[in-house]
Amino acid sequence: MKRRLSAILFLLAVFWITAAQTPRPTNAKLRRVTGQYRFRQDELRNSLDVLQLAGGKIKFQLVALxxxxxxxxxxxNGELRGVVALENGLAVYESGNCRITMKFTSNGVAITESDENSDCGFGVNVTAAGPYRKTGSRKPKFDF
Structure with a gap:
């Protein structure tokens, strides 16, 4: 009986040590954010193209109409583009008084602006904020 208990404890210890040493993927690796996203509501016609990069970053282009x-x-209209860090599904673009937060989910991205008066260079009535639906997973081509 003691041998059996010792063998079980030994196997549990080996399993626990092996599991603890196995590298776990980060959230950035679990999420595939590359693709095309769209948001349409009332007068707004917005699009977001995203390319996931190595090192936990994304390259993006946002067009808001x-x-x-x-x-x-x-x-x-309004347009933003850049390369920002992606951590735990969250990407934040900041430039001067402009702050755009992108929270990626399995089927889209929720975009928020720091406030309605943020200085992102958008035209009158233009906002990037809203729930965007993922419409494709192709790698976008950027000219920047």
């Missing part, structure tokens, strides 16, 4: 209901030719 406001299209007037009364005159569809009246379009205001």
């Amino acid at each position: 406001w299209v007037s209901h009364n005159n569809p030719e009246n379009i205001h």
